[in-house]
Amino acid sequence: MRAGGIGKHGIRFGAKHIVGAWGAAVLGLFGSSVEANPQPGQLNLTPGVTTYSEVPYLLNNVSLGVCVVIGILVFGAMFIAMFRFRKSAGAVAEKWSHNTTVEIIWTVIPILILITLAWLATNGLRQFSDTTGAQMTVKVTGYQWKWRYDYVDYQGKAISKVGFMSKLDDQSNATRQLNSGLDPWAVKADGEQTYLLNVDHPLVVPIHTKIRFVITADDVIHSWFVPALGWKMDAIPGVVNAAWTNINTPGIYRGQCAELCGQDHGFMPIVVKAVSQEDFAKWLASQQQPAAAPAAAATAAAPAQASVQVPAHATQG
Numbered sequence: 001m002r003a004g005g006i007g008k009h010g011i012r013f014g015a016k017h018i019v020g021a022w023g024a025a026v027l028g029l030f031g032s033s034v035e036a037n038p039q040p041g042q043l044n045l046t047p048g049v050t051t052y053s054e055v056p057y058l059l060n061n062v063s064l065g066v067c068v069v070i071g072i073l074v075f076g077a078m079f080i081a082m083f084r085f086r087k088s089a090g091a092v093a094e095k096w097s098h099n100t101t102v103e104i105i106w107t108v109i110p111i112l113i114l115i116t117l118a119w120l121a122t123n124g125l126r127q128f129s130d131t132t133g134a135q136m137t138v139k140v141t142g143y144q145w146k147w148r149y150d151y152v153d154y155q156g157k158a159i160s161k162v163g164f165m166s167k168l169d170d171q172s173n174a175t176r177q178l179n180s181g182l183d184p185w186a187v188k189a190d191g192e193q194t195y196l197l198n199v200d201h202p203l204v205v206p207i208h209t210k211i212r213f214v215i216t217a218d219d220v221i222h223s224w225f226v227p228a229l230g231w232k233m234d235a236i237p238g239v240v241n242a243a244w245t246n247i248n249t250p251g252i253y254r255g256q257c258a259e260l261c262g263q264d265h266g267f268m269p270i271v272v273k274a275v276s277q278e279d280f281a282k283w284l285a286s287q288q289q290p291a292a293a294p295a296a297a298a299t300a301a302a303p304a305q306a307s308v309q310v311p312a313h314a315t316q317g
């Protein structure tokens, strides 16, 4: 870094940088619609990229707006009372203690606010819990410290043997090692900073498709969280949680485990790659190809399994 920068040229160069930094900051704070993935310094939620994600985005904005207005009114009244009507300024307290009109107003308005927020929240939860009519099912399993994705069905057809582990990419993994001497800022994929945010095998899904996720875990509680989808869901051993998404825009959406799950909790990112339905069909076919030989072997072995006698009581009921 240059220590000087006081010369004419240096100042102009610096000013440009300051303007650039402000621009980036403003974009980070308010321009989140441009970037689906969370950006450093971003304050608001992302509006997301799915048919559902605008619900939590709106709910957050409305609730925050209500909080800000109430905060300004309450703190404003407090400071006016403290400074304008202070004893040293000669203020004398009024003797009355009740005002029915004011009491009705400050009871009814909060009730209306709470009803509005409850209505918005309940509506959102109802939408989110409705996984019916899904055109695709993906099983997500959390492990210490990686994810597994199994494709269960697509457009009414069962998918067999398409599933894989998804773990931290090699570049991030090498960089994160103690005293690796590698620069985290140098970890990039397609020009994007991806340190601790990239995986070896992303979850590939089609856009404009209602996808049902069944989410569980194999060891401890994890949580599957991709901000651009607008929700997170706990992955609990022995429990199958359901969630759904329907992505509008193709893109790469990144997330992380959101439940403290052990020493490498911060090193099990999630990457969802949303592609067109045509591209997804091609990808799915390519995934099913390598499994063709083992599948044939399994079919040959199947009659042997079928001939195993089923106990009579197992078929009853």
Ligand SMILES: [Cu+2]
Binding pocket: 142, 143, 145, 221, 222, 223, 257, 258, 259, 260, 261, 265, 268
């Ligand atoms: Cu985890």
